[in-house]
Amino acid sequence: MSEHPINGLMQTAMQSIKDMVDVNTIVGEPVESKDGTVIIPISKVSFGFGAGGSDFGQKNVGNSDANFGGGSGGGASIEPVAFMVVGQEQIKLMPIEKNTSPVEDIIDSVPTLLDKVIKAIKKKKDKPEKTEVKAADSAEEVETV
Structure with a gap:
């Protein structure tokens, strides 16, 4: 056939x-x-x-x-x-795409925000904190780690 x-x-x-x-x-x-x-x-x-x-x-x-x-x-x-x-x-x-939804914008920005938060936390850990202790007559700085 x-x-x-x-x-x-x-x-x-x-x-x-x-x-x-x-x-x-x-x-x-x-x-x-x-x-x-x-x-x-x-x-x-x-x-x-x-x-x-x-x-x-x-x-x-x-x-x-x-x-x-x-x-x-x-x-x-x-x-x-x-x-x-x-x-x-x-x-x-x-x-x-020009018309993205707000939810997509938030999802896209999450990695950048996480990087900024992690960097801020690392900076805070690396830098010693200074606190002021006031005595009756004088103020002195005490370094805490």
Whole structure:
């Protein structure tokens, strides 16, 4: 039995989509800046396709495809969503979205706040505290550790 013409339409559509969408479409080529920082674009890829066909009546003996009609189509959308910045001993994801929610802003700021709190605690531990003790006639400083 010969292959149905719709198979050819489907294979062509799938091969075209496969050629368009690969990992380099989603995670783009890295770009290196003068200071050694590497910037990697990240995109969201959406695609869809459709194919269909119909046989009309009986097939002619000489030409098996004479009574077939069909077509296929597809579309793709590539939307940049973020940049990954690698350099200066850190990795940072910088989203492009303009409309972020307050909850996302808070979640994004938590690592920075934790670093500041930890640094403040370390500074306080490293620095000796000074307290004043008042006697009846004079004040003197006493160092406590």
